[in-house]
Amino acid sequence: MSLSNDQVGHIARLARIALSDTELEATRAKLDGIFGLIEQMQAVDTTGVEPMSHPQEFPTRLRPDVVTETDRRDAFQKVAPQTEAGLYLVPKVIE
Amino acid sequence: MINASLPELRRALDARQISAVELAGLFLDRIDALNPALNAFITVDREGALAAARAADARIAAGSAGPLTGIPLAHKDVFCTEGVLTTCGSKMLANFVSPYDAHVVSLLEAAGAVSLGKANMDEFAMGSSNESSYFGAVKNPWNLGRIPGGSSGGSAAAVAARLAPIATGTDTGGSVRQPAAYCGITGIKPTYGLVSRYGMIAYASSLDQGGAFGASAEDCALLLGAMTGFDARDSTSLERPTEDYAAALAGPACARPLEGLRIGLPREFFAEGMSDDVRAAVEAAVEQYRALGATTVEVSLPNAKLAIPAYYVIAPAECSSNLSRFDGVRYGHRAADYGDLADMYAKSRAEGFGAEVKRRILVGTYVLSHGYYDAYYLQAQRLRRLIAQDFQAALQHCDLIAGPTTPTTAWTLGEKADDPVQMYLSDIYTIAVNLAGLPGLSHPVGFGADGLPVGLQLIGDYFAESRLLHAAHRFQHATDWHARRPACAA
Numbered sequence: 001m002s003l004s005n006d007q008v009g010h011i012a013r014l015a016r017i018a019l020s021d022t023e024l025e026a027t028r029a030k031l032d033g034i035f036g037l038i039e040q041m042q043a044v045d046t047t048g049v050e051p052m053s054h055p056q057e058f059p060t061r062l063r064p065d066v067v068t069e070t071d072r073r074d075a076f077q078k079v080a081p082q083t084e085a086g087l088y089l090v091p092k093v094i095e
Numbered sequence: 096m097i098n099a100s101l102p103e104l105r106r107a108l109d110a111r112q113i114s115a116v117e118l119a120g121l122f123l124d125r126i127d128a129l130n131p132a133l134n135a136f137i138t139v140d141r142e143g144a145l146a147a148a149r150a151a152d153a154r155i156a157a158g159s160a161g162p163l164t165g166i167p168l169a170h171k172d173v174f175c176t177e178g179v180l181t182t183c184g185s186k187m188l189a190n191f192v193s194p195y196d197a198h199v200v201s202l203l204e205a206a207g208a209v210s211l212g213k214a215n216m217d218e219f220a221m222g223s224s225n226e227s228s229y230f231g232a233v234k235n236p237w238n239l240g241r242i243p244g245g246s247s248g249g250s251a252a253a254v255a256a257r258l259a260p261i262a263t264g265t266d267t268g269g270s271v272r273q274p275a276a277y278c279g280i281t282g283i284k285p286t287y288g289l290v291s292r293y294g295m296i297a298y299a300s301s302l303d304q305g306g307a308f309g310a311s312a313e314d315c316a317l318l319l320g321a322m323t324g325f326d327a328r329d330s331t332s333l334e335r336p337t338e339d340y341a342a343a344l345a346g347p348a349c350a351r352p353l354e355g356l357r358i359g360l361p362r363e364f365f366a367e368g369m370s371d372d373v374r375a376a377v378e379a380a381v382e383q384y385r386a387l388g389a390t391t392v393e394v395s396l397p398n399a400k401l402a403i404p405a406y407y408v409i410a411p412a413e414c415s416s417n418l419s420r421f422d423g424v425r426y427g428h429r430a431a432d433y434g435d436l437a438d439m440y441a442k443s444r445a446e447g448f449g450a451e452v453k454r455r456i457l458v459g460t461y462v463l464s465h466g467y468y469d470a471y472y473l474q475a476q477r478l479r480r481l482i483a484q485d486f487q488a489a490l491q492h493c494d495l496i497a498g499p500t501t502p503t504t505a506w507t508l509g510e511k512a513d514d515p516v517q518m519y520l521s522d523i524y525t526i527a528v529n530l531a532g533l534p535g536l537s538h539p540v541g542f543g544a545d546g547l548p549v550g551l552q553l554i555g556d557y558f559a560e561s562r563l564l565h566a567a568h569r570f571q572h573a574t575d576w577h578a579r580r581p582a583c584a585a
Binding site for chain 2 (some may be wrong): 008013016027030033034039044045049061063065076082088090
């Protein structure tokens with residue numbers, strides 16, 4: 001299988017990773033190699049095999065619906081790139 | 096003292112032959128002297144280590160020391176440490192001082208262990224050579240021109256060079272066992288769910304598992320015993336009583352302590368792909384196990400070769416989801432110049448992630464995207480089931496499985512850095528174990544033609560940690576491969 005530059009550009013947009021044109025070409029070549037490896041899977045007939053998503057196949061544990069955490073806003077916002085008055089700052093999304 | 100086992104260090108500390116502060120100072124001085132060449136540590140926390148050591152000394156004086164009180168260790172930089180830089184080997188987190196501790200970090204701190212600092216690693220634990228670290232490659236202490244393995248390469252190199260007696264690591268596709276093999280030390284990845292993933296920065300959540308490095312199975316048993324235990328903050332943490340792995344090492348003091356142990360040798364692991372020198376060391380080790388009383392039986396893992404392609408769908412799929420949290424808003428790198436919000440995300444992630452991390456995110460995004468999910472992600476999950484079933488079938492005929500940890504010894508720095516597929520193929524023997532969620536251990540069994548260490552991998556059924564550690568411990572009781580040290584620690 002071979003990916004086109006358009007496909008790689010599309011995946012990169014979905015993944016929110018900016019790629020320059022030169023990076024795109026280099027990335028495409030590497031991804032082709034990786035998908036060449038992955039394609040080996042297609043040779044196996046897995047009809048009737050139940051997919052295994054996780055080593056533990058029991059339902060997720062539930063806990064009582066009670067508050068267990070304390071307010072540590074200041075500590076958590078200390079590691080944020082930009083905050084103001086307890087809020088995270090991002091570029092304006094609504095005019 | 097630097098080559099003492101944990102029980103020897105325990106005795107020395109309890110007998111006041113050395114204080115915890117002196118012991119920490121000894122290893123911190125070795126880090127100062129040797130780390131510039133090895134690059135095994137990203138952060139050295141001298142102040143924190145000495146404070147922890149003073150507390151350990153007080154505990155020892157009060158007669159309330161546990162097995163690890165005052166024992167220095169290194170944490171892989173994937174574990175969050177409150178107040179200490181936690182980078183995960185990435186530019187994305189190059190300035191991230193964690194506001195909380197990982198569960199493993201809390202447990203070891205409560206045990207009185209003394210953290211010396213944070214060990215280098217492949218970026219976000221994605222790599223097999225430790226060359227993808229934003230903080231530079233780690234060098235193999237046996238040969239500075241070789242890779243130490245990855246992704247826990249800094250942890251393994253630190254223990255091999257005796258910059259720390261023990262270290263934590265994580266293993267998603269072999270990241271504890273493979274660097275343990277390449278650095279000539281012992282490493283164990285336990286059953287999925289035994290070590291809490293809380294505060295362990297996620298790569299592929301259904302595969303990631305914390306593990307332990309030491310010079311011997313005995314040291315690993317003591318560390319692992321302190322790392323395991325139920326944690327309500329990890330939804331996959333298993334609610335089962337903790338085990339005393341060190342106590343399980345005691346065995347019959349006789350010439351054939353492994354009498355009755357059946358070791359399965361997977362036909363596929365011994366068929367091809369292994370270099371001659373690795374084969375010679377592995378076969379000699381199997382012979383040693385027979386001399387200790389074990390019997391061997393050929394078993395088959397027919398789908399083992401599909402583990403790599405299945406893994407490189409499942410792990411990137413999970414990674415693309417996990418790493419979506421790095422958006423330059425709540426923590427991590429934010430680009431300096433950007434337009435709108437989408438541009439800020441795209442540029443922050445482009446700048447913050449390295450090439451291998453980006454590749455895996457892109458592969459994961461693709462295999463999860465509309466129209467490809469069934470052909471890739473579901474097919475990989477079906478293969479995952481077949482691989483897990485193979486192990487269960489093989490374990491009907493044996494108590495544990497043995498084979499090479501890696502196909503070759505450590506390769507030259509840069510050799511596979513530009514060829515991801517060749518890098519991925521080096522994990523052929525370790526990856527299937529993660530897909531199944533089984534425990535695996537690697538211990539040194541000799542040296543290759545180039546003088547670099549060779550590891551033997553032992554794989555057990557779920558919760559067979561004690562059996563793996565016991566077997567390796569009996570092997571190490573009868574041999575001295577685990578006591579060999581590189582020149583810098585001789």
